[in-house]
Amino acid sequence: MQIRVTVNGTVHESDVEPRTLLVHYVREVLGLTGTNIGCDTSSCGACSLHLDGEAVKSCTVLAVQADGCEVTTIEGLATDGEMHPMQQAFMQNHALQCGYCTPGMVMAATSLLKENPNPTEAEVRIGLEGNLCRCTGYHNIVQAVLSAAGGQ
Amino acid sequence: MIPAAFDYVRAGSAEEAISLIGEHGEDAKFIAGGHSLLPLMKLRLAQPSVLVDIGRLSDLSYIRDAGDHIAIGAMTRHMDIEKSPVLAEHVPLLAHAAGHVGDPQVRHRGTIGGSIAHSDAASDLPATTLALGATYVAQGPNGTREIAAADFFQGFLTTALAADEMLTEIRVPKMNGAGWSFQKFNRRAQDWAIVGVAAWRRNGESGVGLVNMGSVPILATSVSSALASGASIADAAEQAAAEADPQNDLNASPEYRVHLAKVLVRRALEEASK
Ligand SMILES: Cc1cc2nc3c(=O)[nH]c(=O)nc-3n(C[C@H](O)[C@H](O)[C@H](O)COP(=O)(O)OP(=O)(O)OC[C@H]3O[C@@H](n4cnc5c(N)ncnc54)[C@H](O)[C@@H]3O)c2cc1C
Ligand code: FES
Ligand code: FES
Numbered sequence: 001m002q003i004r005v006t007v008n009g010t011v012h013e014s015d016v017e018p019r020t021l022l023v024h025y026v027r028e029v030l031g032l033t034g035t036n037i038g039c040d041t042s043s044c045g046a047c048s049l050h051l052d053g054e055a056v057k058s059c060t061v062l063a064v065q066a067d068g069c070e071v072t073t074i075e076g077l078a079t080d081g082e083m084h085p086m087q088q089a090f091m092q093n094h095a096l097q098c099g100y101c102t103p104g105m106v107m108a109a110t111s112l113l114k115e116n117p118n119p120t121e122a123e124v125r126i127g128l129e130g131n132l133c134r135c136t137g138y139h140n141i142v143q144a145v146l147s148a149a150g151g152q
Numbered sequence: 153m154i155p156a157a158f159d160y161v162r163a164g165s166a167e168e169a170i171s172l173i174g175e176h177g178e179d180a181k182f183i184a185g186g187h188s189l190l191p192l193m194k195l196r197l198a199q200p201s202v203l204v205d206i207g208r209l210s211d212l213s214y215i216r217d218a219g220d221h222i223a224i225g226a227m228t229r230h231m232d233i234e235k236s237p238v239l240a241e242h243v244p245l246l247a248h249a250a251g252h253v254g255d256p257q258v259r260h261r262g263t264i265g266g267s268i269a270h271s272d273a274a275s276d277l278p279a280t281t282l283a284l285g286a287t288y289v290a291q292g293p294n295g296t297r298e299i300a301a302a303d304f305f306q307g308f309l310t311t312a313l314a315a316d317e318m319l320t321e322i323r324v325p326k327m328n329g330a331g332w333s334f335q336k337f338n339r340r341a342q343d344w345a346i347v348g349v350a351a352w353r354r355n356g357e358s359g360v361g362l363v364n365m366g367s368v369p370i371l372a373t374s375v376s377s378a379l380a381s382g383a384s385i386a387d388a389a390e391q392a393a394a395e396a397d398p399q400n401d402l403n404a405s406p407e408y409r410v411h412l413a414k415v416l417v418r419r420a421l422e423e424a425s426k
Contacts, residue, residue, distance in 0.1 A: 001160060018160035040153050042191050054260045060190050064160050065207060129341035130255025
């Protein structure tokens with residue numbers, strides 16, 4: 001099926017099988033491998049990206065469901081080579097170790113701050129409940145999101 | 153994991169969706185948010201040959217004050233229910249319960265219609281709307297009909313909907329002034345409830361819905377009749393599992409679920425009585 005998706009500002013027209021998952025579309029068709037696949041069962045959030053401005057788990061969305069929509073992946077957050085404030089906050093707060101969960105965490109966190117620009121620590125923790133990290137113990141991730149919120 | 157191959161058609165209206173489902177027959181399925189269906193398709197526990205996408209029917213995404221009840225379009229997403237000022241004012245229990253479905257990413261995609269049509273007894277909104285005495289509106293090739301929540305859930309993942317009927321609206325009575333509580337017991341963030349309770353009380357009346365206490369969402373009518381005949385909260389809560397038939401699974405034995413239901417119903421009634 002023919003789809004037209006705007007990814008990180010660029011319009012892509014592609015012919016995909018209806019069963020193609022959005023995460024496979026961005027990774028394998030468009031070559032944007034920043035979006036990771038962790039669990040593949042809708043649990044871990046590693047595959048989070050923005051669909052029309054909101055975080056979704058792209059392993060649980062069909063590419064055909066994104067037809068006509070805007071997608072932002074981790075590759076689309078920086079502007080003119082400047083990291084997004086959330087990416088900077090993750091770096092400054094040591095909010096990653098292996099980095100596998102990080103693209104999904106950053107996409108979920110930016111979506112969270114759009115909906116709740118000044119979250120409490122508890123709200124950050126609940127807001128990121130769909131994202132798992134096996135390394136950090138979450139403490140510094142929560143600090144990074146709070147500091148990005150403060151800096152906005 | 154990739155679903156088995158299927159054909160995909162996107163409906164432009166409810167009428168078109170219903171006629172597409174009729175045309176493609178038994179193996180065709182509606183897809184709304186896809187957050188129950190796609191995980192099943194990826195595991196190949198579901199293999200529909202045709203998906204009729206109703207996710208773009210934006211005229212079925214609304215939350216309206218309709219006098220004595222609030223009318224909610226079937227395509228309204230959990231996140232929109234959670235954030236709705238109309239529901240916060242008139243049926244805060246439902247808004248609160250929707251905020252406990254999965255995680256924000258799930259709530260950005262999943263719909264109330266999909267949740268109720270899927271009718272997983274472990275899901276939060278079937279039991280919550282059942283407790284609230286909701287009415288569901290179904291549209292089929294021959295028009296629409298209303299189905300009381302109490303008549304809708306018929307067995308494991310089985311509802312009163314015919315194969316060519318679509319859920320279009322959920323009507324929830326206004327609950328202004330009612331005390332309410334939603335108790336969800338799980339061990340990990342974002343998980344389904346091991347047991348959940350949705351409860352309200354107002355002027356001697358009450359409604360108590362149980363999540364994951366059987367093959368269907370359960371209305372704990374014995375609790376409500378005990379309260380109505382003057383039983384204490386503690387005594388009424390002892391009746392929590394009278395209508396239930398809890399299952400054994402990885403998370404809990406039936407005995408443990410019964411215990412949890414009694415504790416959670418007691419907590420819910422205490423909170424709803426404040
Ligand atoms: C990681 C994860 C965690 C979750 N946690 C929870 C949780 O804690 N609590 C909870 O309640 N739910 C949870 N869910 C399920 C979530 O709420 C689903 O979104 C919801 O159950 C189904 O809604 P949907 O719009 O995605 O339906 P879909 O998956 O699109 O459809 C589900 C079924 O209903 C049918 N259908 C859909 N819409 C209609 C309609 N209007 N008329 C007739 N038939 C229809 C479809 O054909 C399909 O059979 C979770 C899901 C995931 C992926
Ligand atoms: S890969 Fe999508 S949620 Fe884990
Ligand atoms: S940094 Fe390794 S999984 Fe989060």
